[in-house]
Amino acid sequence: MGPAEWAATIFSLGSSEKAGYASRLSQCPIYTNGLLDQDIAKAGGVQQSFPVRGRSPPEFLLIVIQWFLSETRTVRAQYVSLARWVAIAPAASRVFDRRLASVATARLCRGSFKVTRSEDVKSLFQGCTHVRGDITITDTYSGALILPSLKTIDGKLDVQYITSRPGTGNSTATQVTSLELPDTQSIKNVAIANITTLKTISMPRLESVSHFAIYQHGFTTDTLDLRSLREASYFYLAGGFSSVNVDSLRNVSQFLDIYGPGVGAEREDTGKPLQLTFPSLVYAYRLLVEGRISKYAHPSIRNELTCHLEFLGRDHRDGGYSDDVMIRTKENPGSFSFPSLKNLTGSFSVYGPIKSLDVSSLQSSTVYMKLGTTSPLNLTLPLRKLTSITLYGTLESVKFPFLKDFESIDIHSTLPVGCKSFTTQMEEISQSLEYKARCRCSEPRSTPSLLGLIALCVIPVIAIAAAGYYCTKRKHEDMKYEEEKVAEQPLLSIEADEYEKVVGQR
Structure with missing residues (x-):
């Protein structure tokens, strides 16, 4: 029974039956969400009197309750009794009337949808706010692709050029120039790959996604707008992007993989160096960054970055990635910033032309750390305790100003790094340890005069x-x-x- 039919049934009841129904419901808590709370707050100064558009208080309350039970998808642990609704109903009636009108026009659309041309968007999704099924953009589509009014997609949004799809043989690339989902808040799966004409990807209201993958190796996409995205299970980004906005991303429960230009490209790589900033990220199960990256920053990554990846699957057996945090850059010196990272419980590996590395809050590491640089680097690590670390490449200096406890330190520099004084310092630290500690440092021999x-x-x-x-x-x-x-x-x-x-x- 939909909201309209439900409301009609309630209106058909007698006055005493309506009151009794409302009385019974008042014993049960109902949920609210943040968006409605904001609207209620805005309407708080409005004074109206019952009845609301000819409805008695029980009728109004029952419609509101039904709207919550049928439409609210994401709820939080805030319960409100019907007594509160009685108090706020006069002030919020206009808000609820607008919401109820939108509920009446909402539609759940089921099935698998193939979009072959722009006209299909209207014919397939007219009135739809919730799609349950996959949406595939075929290779005959050309131009801008805009999917308005879709708030939820319980399925896969597929915009890919795959030279040989199963059962279809070879295909040609779709000519999508922009992909815009202005109203979508939740998607199960996004797959975008090898679209040479694609310049803009805009999903400004998207808040959650299970799998998000963009594979644009060798191409440069001008804009990727995911400004509201908060959580993802898998987030995979490959290619060149002039502008990337993932400023709200906080949680990646599985893999966060970033591949800039120059990695695995089968064609000539013309992509610009990728600039990335994740100012809100607090958790990632695994972090991998590879390619030409000019800047990579995690201003707010905290001790929630606890990586516990177990290599029992395909990645481990096939010699894949074995680091929970792995950064590989090339060509351009990169600056990597993890200023709030306090504890590291997963392996950490960085290699390439490193301009700077900021781990200014990192105090303890119980796992293996490895850093190799191909550009001159003065490295200062604030660690107080570490298990094992290997540093190599063009190191100009290495300092551990606060180190009190370590098991193994290996330094192999192609530049004079002051090994003699460094090993002397580590020997002094190790005198207070109850176990054997090893420090090894190598640098070029002094050339004869x-x-x-x-x-x-x-x-x-x-x-x-x-x-x-x-x-x-x-x-x-x-x-x-x-x-x-x-x-x-x-x-x-x-x-x-x-x-x-x-x-x-x-």
């Missing part, structure tokens, strides 16, 4: 020449042999100086 090398080679030559007048040919050859031995000594292969300390007792 050029003047010293010349002097070492020239002086024996002069001596040999002066003695040549008085020595036999045999002696001259012996002296020449000795000269060559001396000259070869400074030209031994230059290897790294390595300092290793294993200290402490169990």
